[in-house]
Amino acid sequence: MLDAPAPQTDSRIAALLLHHEIDQFNARYAAALDAQRLTEWTEMFTEDAFYLVTSRENADRSLLIGLIYCEGRGMIRDRAFALEKTAMFAPRYLRHIIGNLIVLGEDPNGDIRAQTNYVVLQVLFDRPDATLHQVGVYHDIFHRTETGLKLRERRCVYDNLLVPNALCLPV
Amino acid sequence: MNDGPPPPHETRHIWPAEGLKRVPDWVYTDAAVYQREVERIFHGRTWNYVALEAELPSPGDFIRSNVGPTPVVVARGPDGAIHVVENRCAHRGVEFCRELAGNTKEFVCPYHQWTYALNGTLRAVPFRRGVAGKGGMPADFDMAAHGLTRLHVTTHRGVVFASYAADMEPLADYLGPEILREFEATFDGRRLTILGHYRHTLPGNWKLYHENLKDPYHATLLHTFLVTFGLLVAGNKSLMLTDATGRHGVMASAKSDATKIAADLRGEMRAYKEGMTLAEPRFMDFIDEFDSPWSVTMATIWPNLIVQREMNTLGIRQIVPTGPHEFIMKWTMFGFEGDDDAMTRHRLRQGNLMGPAGFLGLEDNEAIKFVQDGMQRVPDSEHVVELDPQTPYGTSDTLISEAAIRGMYRHWREVMEL
Numbered sequence: 001m002l003d004a005p006a007p008q009t010d011s012r013i014a015a016l017l018l019h020h021e022i023d024q025f026n027a028r029y030a031a032a033l034d035a036q037r038l039t040e041w042t043e044m045f046t047e048d049a050f051y052l053v054t055s056r057e058n059a060d061r062s063l064l065i066g067l068i069y070c071e072g073r074g075m076i077r078d079r080a081f082a083l084e085k086t087a088m089f090a091p092r093y094l095r096h097i098i099g100n101l102i103v104l105g106e107d108p109n110g111d112i113r114a115q116t117n118y119v120v121l122q123v124l125f126d127r128p129d130a131t132l133h134q135v136g137v138y139h140d141i142f143h144r145t146e147t148g149l150k151l152r153e154r155r156c157v158y159d160n161l162l163v164p165n166a167l168c169l170p171v
Numbered sequence: 172m173n174d175g176p177p178p179p180h181e182t183r184h185i186w187p188a189e190g191l192k193r194v195p196d197w198v199y200t201d202a203a204v205y206q207r208e209v210e211r212i213f214h215g216r217t218w219n220y221v222a223l224e225a226e227l228p229s230p231g232d233f234i235r236s237n238v239g240p241t242p243v244v245v246a247r248g249p250d251g252a253i254h255v256v257e258n259r260c261a262h263r264g265v266e267f268c269r270e271l272a273g274n275t276k277e278f279v280c281p282y283h284q285w286t287y288a289l290n291g292t293l294r295a296v297p298f299r300r301g302v303a304g305k306g307g308m309p310a311d312f313d314m315a316a317h318g319l320t321r322l323h324v325t326t327h328r329g330v331v332f333a334s335y336a337a338d339m340e341p342l343a344d345y346l347g348p349e350i351l352r353e354f355e356a357t358f359d360g361r362r363l364t365i366l367g368h369y370r371h372t373l374p375g376n377w378k379l380y381h382e383n384l385k386d387p388y389h390a391t392l393l394h395t396f397l398v399t400f401g402l403l404v405a406g407n408k409s410l411m412l413t414d415a416t417g418r419h420g421v422m423a424s425a426k427s428d429a430t431k432i433a434a435d436l437r438g439e440m441r442a443y444k445e446g447m448t449l450a451e452p453r454f455m456d457f458i459d460e461f462d463s464p465w466s467v468t469m470a471t472i473w474p475n476l477i478v479q480r481e482m483n484t485l486g487i488r489q490i491v492p493t494g495p496h497e498f499i500m501k502w503t504m505f506g507f508e509g510d511d512d513a514m515t516r517h518r519l520r521q522g523n524l525m526g527p528a529g530f531l532g533l534e535d536n537e538a539i540k541f542v543q544d545g546m547q548r549v550p551d552s553e554h555v556v557e558l559d560p561q562t563p564y565g566t567s568d569t570l571i572s573e574a575a576i577r578g579m580y581r582h583w584r585e586v587m588e589l
Binding site: 053061063072073086089161163 | 366
């Protein structure tokens, strides 16, 4: 082992590590939702997080409505609780594929802005095939905490014009 | 196997002997019945919702819309008048308008550049006189006879309706006094602001959506959120209102304190969750902004409009049927000019109740899909709609009633002659 100090100034390595860290975060995010571990999903947000699922039609025109619109982790928890304990919907498998991460930059407070494409495939138990449920972009703000990155904001903007019947689980 | 042609309507479509207490599956699954609905209902003597005026604030603004399955364009002309035309070029049938919304001075078909005014009048045909004395349209080609197909238009309180029928009664008469009163309680004269849209498919027959909102019985059973938070509970002050014809309806309820629900009623409602609490209960608050005894009204305006006033989350739902087994629903969520930021955000938070991801909305969409699944896979049977026999059909003040569904089919059978 060399005793020389690490080259702290190599911004390319720092960028690579950050890119990898967010990629890993997104892989865990996908795994939590694919297994429908919704409590674990809620823990990936900060207390003041904003979570939104909306269409590109709305986002392009700066229309504010969301299919899911959560101000704060309390509302994110309520969403998870309602889906797990009260909502009536058919059982299903979901598969999130997340890729093409772009780290856009850092805010003065250290928060990191990024965007990533996503695809959600869905399997219903009365139909043979997986169908494309959503395709879109996550517009994210990550906040660094003592326990790693958390989402301060995730705006899921989907391209498909029509939602196939119902969006029963988070994106 | 019988390979002969299908029997005619008269022998295939026989209503059950029990009358309105039964609805046969063919009402929801038969392609010929669906075609007849398009002709007699959506293209017949009805006012069809097509737009909110707030979507077309300026001259030249247009949106794509539908009357039944038929694509139309709704546009505001230079004089401010609203026009509804079929989205089909008079020349070769091109669906010329491809944008969801926009602003234009004229419609130009992209194929051969036939050009129309916003009211559908044909303005220009390129090379109409041919080139160098050859070709072109016949000398007697009548521009006036080759405009876009125009529909008749009426508006009320910022809501735009269209009809293929030239002799429609005024909207107020079409709705009847009871439904008009509820319509005007929601559209109370304040100018609307558009908060955004939801669009989804629903793999069920379009009438099932009307029936779901003429079926207060399900609301007390399926929707935990309604029941547990006192929005619509058996025993609440409530009303299932219909107009005299039975085609329109309003499901209305006043919010109550769910903790005061009698123990014997709770036992009947599996959806009631004792002790369920929210981390952010404020999203279920009702800010009383309407001149109405009701905190929730769901109006079903025949044939393609739902007006949602679910406390403070307000929206239009437009039914676009695409066949007997599926329809598209376009939602337009709105608030009012004068809403401050806090009120707008309250509406947006409360929007989590409705839409294709709403705590209530996703359950309705799933339930309607399950009904169609049942009919397609175990076909040729019938539905039982017997609740509340004291009211043969029409308005009922108990939630445990299917009288409004019977009223709707009384009207449907008359129009369909089935």
